[in-house]
Amino acid sequence: xxxxxxxxxxxxxxxxxxxxxxxxxxxxxxxxxxxxxxxxxxxxxxxxxxxxxxxxxxxxxxxxxxxxxxxxxxxxxxxxxxxxxxxxxxxxxxxxxxxxxxxxxxxxxxxxxxxxxxxxxxxxxxxxxxxxxxxxxxxxxxxxxxxxxxxxxxxxxxxxxxxxxxxxxxxxxxxxxxxxxxxxxxxxxxxxxxxxxxxxxxxxxxxxxxxxxxxxxxxxxxxxxxxxxxxxxxxxxxxxxxxxxxxxxxxxxxxxxxxxxxxxxxxxxxxxxxxxxxxxxxxx
Numbered sequence: 001x002x003x004x005x006x007x008x009x010x011x012x013x014x015x016x017x018x019x020x021x022x023x024x025x026x027x028x029x030x031x032x033x034x035x036x037x038x039x040x041x042x043x044x045x046x047x048x049x050x051x052x053x054x055x056x057x058x059x060x061x062x063x064x065x066x067x068x069x070x071x072x073x074x075x076x077x078x079x080x081x082x083x084x085x086x087x088x089x090x091x092x093x094x095x096x097x098x099x100x101x102x103x104x105x106x107x108x109x110x111x112x113x114x115x116x117x118x119x120x121x122x123x124x125x126x127x128x129x130x131x132x133x134x135x136x137x138x139x140x141x142x143x144x145x146x147x148x149x150x151x152x153x154x155x156x157x158x159x160x161x162x163x164x165x166x167x168x169x170x171x172x173x174x175x176x177x178x179x180x181x182x183x184x185x186x187x188x189x190x191x192x193x194x195x196x197x198x199x200x201x202x203x204x205x206x207x208x209x210x211x212x213x214x215x216x217x218x219x220x221x222x223x224x225x226x227x228x229x230x231x232x233x234x235x236x237x238x239x240x241x242x243x244x245x246x247x248x249x250x251x252x253x254x255x256x257x258x259x260x261x262x263x264x265x266x267x268x269x270x271x272x273x274x275x276x277x278x279x280x281x282x283x284x
Contacts (some may be wrong), residue, residue, distance in 0.1 A: 004059035019248035030235035066125035086191035118180035130183035136280035174201035
């Protein structure tokens with residue numbers, strides 16, 4: 001028998017694990033009460049996120065809107081999108097914070113040309129796609145792309161280098177320690193890290209923000225039935241009214257859940273297309 005997978009790793013910081021487990025215990029109990037079988041007692045922390053997304057036995061997980069729209073069409077179904085009680089978030093929408101070192105002399109986007117940028121990974125909307133869109137918008141308005149030096153692949157290069165760190169925390173650490181000059185950090189991640197790693201977030205300064213987009217949705221496998229989807233939605237949304245679970249959700253930054261369709265995430269592909277149309281298809 002294949003065991004279902006449940007995971008909450010996109011914002012699964014170590015200091016939040018107990019709260020996340022409390023949240024899942026409440027969801028799992030409601031699923032079992034509704035008659036759903038094979039509900040895992042424990043969350044999966046070690047299964048890579050990309051593997052979770054493509055798993056036919058995914059019960060509940062979370063993805064970023066960029067991979068959702070780029071490669072998960074038909075493979076997952078949207079359950080709900082959390083609303084976060086965090087600065088720079090509005091309902092189910094969030095943005096990226098462009099951060100530089102606390103004592104950096106950088107005060108404007110123009111001063112980022114020729115610097116070193118850090119990013120979590122190229123499949124990230126907040127760390128890559130939204131960042132690329134912001135840079136493309138700037139260089140087209142204030143500094144023609146024809147003035148940018150191409151790299152060996154012929155791509156227009158705004159930064160001296162882009163280093164990939166794997167996670168938002170890694171990108172933030174790169175800026176905080178001076179290994180990079182700038183990074184784009186998911187506003188929710190920054191808020192959660194400001195509570196769990198205040199020295200780290202205190203070592204950087206917010207320069208500006210990117211355009212907003214729909215936040216990271218909770219998902220289930222594409223093969224789940226409509227009935228299962230409704231049970232999942234009810235189980236997750238019902239936790240908000242549970243006073244035993246509410247403190248855990250508050251620690252996770254969650255103030256509610258919304259059901260939004262895939263169309264709400266189309267703006268994320270618009271970011272990509274606009275950057276390409278501006279002649280800046282790759283963050284470089």
